[in-house]
Amino acid sequence: MKLELRGITKRFGSLVANDHIDLVVEPGEIHSLLGENGAGKSTLMNVLYGLYSADEGDILLDSVVQKFKGPGDAMAAGIGMVHQHFMLIPVFTVAENVVLGNEPTGALGILDLDSARKRVREISDRFGFDIDPDAIVEDLPVGSQQRVEIIKALARDAKVLVLDEPTAVLTPQETDELMGIMRGLATAGTSIVFITHKLREVQAVADRITVIRLGAVVGDAKPTDSAEKLATMMVGRAVDLGVNKKKAVLGSTGLSVKGLTVIGDGSLKVVDDVTFDVRGGEVLAIAGVQGNGQTELAEALVGLREPSAGKILLGDLDITDSSVREIIDAGVGYIPEDRKKDGLVGDFTIAENLMLNKSFGPPWAKGVQIDFANRDRLADELIAEFDVRTPGRETMAKQLSGGNQQKVVVARELGRDLNLFIASQPTRGVDVGSIEFIHERIIATRDAGKPVVIISTELDEVTGLADRIAVMYRGRIVGIVDASTSRETLGRMMAGATV
Amino acid sequence: MNADSQPTTWSTAAKEIVSGGAFRAFLSVILGFIVGALFMVFSNEAFLNALSYLTARPTDALGAGWTAISDGYLALFRGSIYNYQADNFVAAMRPITETLRFAGPLIAAGLGVALGFRVGLFNIGASGQILFGALAATWVSTRMTLPWGVHLVVAAAVAIAAAAAFGALVGFLKARTGAHEVIVTIMLNYVAAGLLTFFFRQDYLLREADGGGTPKSDAPAETAQLPTLFGDSFTLHAGFLLALVGVVIYWWLMERSTIGYRFRMVGHNIDAARTAGVNVSRTFVYAMAASGAFVGIAAVNQALGARAGLTPDLDGSIGFDAITVALLGSSTGPGVLLAGLLFGAFKAGAPAMQVIGLSPEVTGVVQGFIVLFIAAPPLVRAIFRLPPPQKSTVIADWWVGLRKKKVAK
Numbered sequence: 001m002k003l004e005l006r007g008i009t010k011r012f013g014s015l016v017a018n019d020h021i022d023l024v025v026e027p028g029e030i031h032s033l034l035g036e037n038g039a040g041k042s043t044l045m046n047v048l049y050g051l052y053s054a055d056e057g058d059i060l061l062d063s064v065v066q067k068f069k070g071p072g073d074a075m076a077a078g079i080g081m082v083h084q085h086f087m088l089i090p091v092f093t094v095a096e097n098v099v100l101g102n103e104p105t106g107a108l109g110i111l112d113l114d115s116a117r118k119r120v121r122e123i124s125d126r127f128g129f130d131i132d133p134d135a136i137v138e139d140l141p142v143g144s145q146q147r148v149e150i151i152k153a154l155a156r157d158a159k160v161l162v163l164d165e166p167t168a169v170l171t172p173q174e175t176d177e178l179m180g181i182m183r184g185l186a187t188a189g190t191s192i193v194f195i196t197h198k199l200r201e202v203q204a205v206a207d208r209i210t211v212i213r214l215g216a217v218v219g220d221a222k223p224t225d226s227a228e229k230l231a232t233m234m235v236g237r238a239v240d241l242g243v244n245k246k247k248a249v250l251g252s253t254g255l256s257v258k259g260l261t262v263i264g265d266g267s268l269k270v271v272d273d274v275t276f277d278v279r280g281g282e283v284l285a286i287a288g289v290q291g292n293g294q295t296e297l298a299e300a301l302v303g304l305r306e307p308s309a310g311k312i313l314l315g316d317l318d319i320t321d322s323s324v325r326e327i328i329d330a331g332v333g334y335i336p337e338d339r340k341k342d343g344l345v346g347d348f349t350i351a352e353n354l355m356l357n358k359s360f361g362p363p364w365a366k367g368v369q370i371d372f373a374n375r376d377r378l379a380d381e382l383i384a385e386f387d388v389r390t391p392g393r394e395t396m397a398k399q400l401s402g403g404n405q406q407k408v409v410v411a412r413e414l415g416r417d418l419n420l421f422i423a424s425q426p427t428r429g430v431d432v433g434s435i436e437f438i439h440e441r442i443i444a445t446r447d448a449g450k451p452v453v454i455i456s457t458e459l460d461e462v463t464g465l466a467d468r469i470a471v472m473y474r475g476r477i478v479g480i481v482d483a484s485t486s487r488e489t490l491g492r493m494m495a496g497a498t499v
Numbered sequence: 500m501n502a503d504s505q506p507t508t509w510s511t512a513a514k515e516i517v518s519g520g521a522f523r524a525f526l527s528v529i530l531g532f533i534v535g536a537l538f539m540v541f542s543n544e545a546f547l548n549a550l551s552y553l554t555a556r557p558t559d560a561l562g563a564g565w566t567a568i569s570d571g572y573l574a575l576f577r578g579s580i581y582n583y584q585a586d587n588f589v590a591a592m593r594p595i596t597e598t599l600r601f602a603g604p605l606i607a608a609g610l611g612v613a614l615g616f617r618v619g620l621f622n623i624g625a626s627g628q629i630l631f632g633a634l635a636a637t638w639v640s641t642r643m644t645l646p647w648g649v650h651l652v653v654a655a656a657v658a659i660a661a662a663a664a665f666g667a668l669v670g671f672l673k674a675r676t677g678a679h680e681v682i683v684t685i686m687l688n689y690v691a692a693g694l695l696t697f698f699f700r701q702d703y704l705l706r707e708a709d710g711g712g713t714p715k716s717d718a719p720a721e722t723a724q725l726p727t728l729f730g731d732s733f734t735l736h737a738g739f740l741l742a743l744v745g746v747v748i749y750w751w752l753m754e755r756s757t758i759g760y761r762f763r764m765v766g767h768n769i770d771a772a773r774t775a776g777v778n779v780s781r782t783f784v785y786a787m788a789a790s791g792a793f794v795g796i797a798a799v800n801q802a803l804g805a806r807a808g809l810t811p812d813l814d815g816s817i818g819f820d821a822i823t824v825a826l827l828g829s830s831t832g833p834g835v836l837l838a839g840l841l842f843g844a845f846k847a848g849a850p851a852m853q854v855i856g857l858s859p860e861v862t863g864v865v866q867g868f869i870v871l872f873i874a875a876p877p878l879v880r881a882i883f884r885l886p887p888p889q890k891s892t893v894i895a896d897w898w899v900g901l902r903k904k905k906v907a908k
Contacts, residue, residue: 304773323776323778324773324775324776325776325778327776328775328776329776334774336774341768341770341771342770342771342774343771343774345768345771345772346767347768348763348764348767352760355760356771356775357774357775357776359757359761360757360776365757368756368757368758369755369756369757370755370756370757370760372755
């Protein structure tokens with residue numbers, strides 16, 4: 001089915017979220033909508049899906065003008081949408097989720113689950129999804145849950161499939177698998193709108209690319225265009241995609257981890273006898289597929305998890321059994337992987353978030369009272385220094401874009417004297433411009449002679465930032481290698497192969 | 500800031516007020532009074548009689564309805580603010596002082612519940628904390644002999660400390676065992692009520708000197724009574740001033756102090772608080788102790804404001820009214836103060852409504868509906884056709900500003 005958007009304009013009060021956007025998606029085409037967070041991609045897709053009504057412009061399917069009053073109309077017309085956050089009932093089976101809202105019924109309105117199962121199996125087999133219709137959704141890995149969402153759309157005969165930032169939650173492997181699925185669907189004639197801000201994925205899978213910035217179409221691009229060109233179109237200025245760094249000047253050992261073992265929520269060893277050193281002025285990156293113990297390792301280092309064995313030494317200081325606060329006071333800065341859950345208080349202002357772990361004494365507090373004059377001055381300084389784009393320090397953190405939220409976290413952690421800096425997924429869900437900035441700050445911290453530990457599932461980030469790379473697999477460190485190690489070797493190590 | 504962005508800022512400000520808590524609370528109060536008016540109209544005999552010949556003479560029904568409403572709310576006004584029918588000044592002013600007297604414990608206990616809300620804790624135990632605090636206060640006020648001044652201060656301090664300890668026990672159980680505070684506080688309400696009755700029944704404990712079988716204590720010793728504020732013609736006592744002091748302390752604690760900052764942090768996002776080095780378990784204990792301490796001020800009001808012996812129902816419905824006060828006051832110091840005054844006025848004014856033959860439960864209905872409307876923001880917005888909360892207003896304005904700059908270039 002051919003999808004055409006003509007001059008779509010959507011205003012929210014004085015804000016023009018979509019400004020006369022034209023978009024044509026041919027049948028069987030993977031059309032990528034590329035833009036930074038907040039560029040207006042999601043608004044456009046919500047207009048297409050009938051969640052918003054456009055102020056101007058038309059939606060055409062096979063050259064027929066459509067009027068959608070709600071998602072029901074859009075679905076009936078053949079548009080399917082896979083949201084960034086899944087709309088699944090965790091305790092239902094795959095088949096139950098797929099037919100939810102459109103249940104096949106037999107006599108007396110009794111649910112006909114058999115035909116639902118059949119439908120799921122049919123679609124799953126046809127596109128190689130490998131999904132069991134009777135599996136409970138919450139037991140499935142994230143990548144499979146996403147496939148359930150796709151099956152849900154296909155089961156309703158979607159001819160146009162919209163995928164909103166589908167790779168944000170996926171591991172590199174799952175991302176590759178998703179791309180395979182997208183190609184299969186396109187070959188079968190489904191038109192796909194692929195919304196993303198990740199250049200590598202666009203180049204890998206898109207047939208055509210439309211770039212939008214600040215609510216308007218900047219232009220079309222080809223997947224063969226260079227990443228630099230795409231990034232420039234997307235951000236509106238030249239972007240340096242690589243990480244520039246000088247040769248590391250190594251100091252003394254800053255962090256020493258010896259035989260660290262952490263028992264997980266079950267009785268499994270999620271971190272298993274991990275040993276490594278990080279010296280001042282060096283970045284050690286911990287690579288690995290999500291869920292191989294990196295999260296728990298980071299949490300053990302900052303005192304959020306209690307190790308069952310082993311030692312953590314910060315210089316000469318043993319912090320193995322120290323509390324989170326003692327570790328913070330010892331000069332450990334930490335960027336948690338889930339900033340919304342662990343890194344920020346959404347309903348606090350930026351100023352309040354900047355003092356989150358510093359409320360116990362000067363300069364942010366005076367006795368038991370917050371030192372408001374100092375706080376406001378320091379907050380303004382940090383906002384300026386770390387380039388947080390905000391109307392002011394009193395803005396709620398939840399109102400900021402992902403990139404700016406992350407800059408607040410980075411500003412808080414780097415805005416004080418550190419002896420060790422740990423960053424877990426420092427640029428996840430962050431726009432290109434902010435990634436560049438955050439990487440610069442991490443390298444600056446290293447160049448100031450601090451030991452830095454980066455935990456990342458993005459191989460580009462790992463190889464760009466690291467001086468040495470430790471690869472984790474099933475809780476163990478498979479090996480610690482030089483940053484110049486090839487992607488192929490690292491990939492094999494991430495699957496458990498020792499060097 | 501340039502001139503043409505001024506209107507945007509103003510309209511934004513207007514939107515934020517309209518979608519904000521204070522304005523919605525105000526509208527909820529108005530709606531509550533409207534529901535109360537309907538209640539009065541449809542329970543009015545003259546109106547119901549006039550309804551039977553509505554089509555013949557509709558003005559009769561309208562007139563009767565209007566009379567019912569105005570009579571009812573004028574009685575409420577006379578009973579709670581100013582009695583313009585009174586013969587002398589003292590009688591005319593008594594209603595407002597009664598309102599303040601009733602408001603004192605409501606405000607104090609409301610602050611306690613509000614503090615819990617801000618930390619993400621649902622303290623249903625205000626009733627138990629009042630009873631436990633009053634038990635301790637009564638021991639000091641009837642069983643100890645201390646000089647004038649000292650006696651009152653000691654009794655009040657002991658009451659607040661006891662209520663705080665009773666609250667801290669909840670926090671401790673939650674932190675140590677993971678027990679849910681709602682269950683724990685409800686159960687401790689029974690414990691406190693039983694304990695108090697037991698003490699008031701045993702002659703070797705707190706039973707009044709020459710009492711019979713009913714559980715009742717002696718009146719607090721004169722040296723331990725809260726002094727009246729305007730002489731003996733009015734019952735208003737210094738307990739109200741204590742509640743006002745409580746409001747100021749609450750505001751400082753929650754808005755200015757680092758302890759309150761961490762309370763709010765835990766309330767909004769417990770994971771981020773833990774990651775920021777806050778000891779969450781300990782925070783629960785501190786917060787419940789502080790919550791109990793504010794409720795303790797209500798205990799002081801009830802136990803030391805009395806001039807006669809106390810009975811086990813001395814908490815009245817304060818413990819539960821405190822929850823509604825905290826909700827209506829959106830858990831802020833000034834909000835709780837205003838909400839406490841309003842509900843205090845209801846309590847003071849209800850008897851005056853009864854005098855003119857109206858059911859005093861009307862105020863209870865109004866009170867219930869106000870909080871219902873508070874708890875259902877979309878309902879109020881739908882009735883008044885208010886805009887939805889502007890989640891991205893600030894960022895949107897900033898973005899618009901950015902685009903304008905681009906165009907200017």
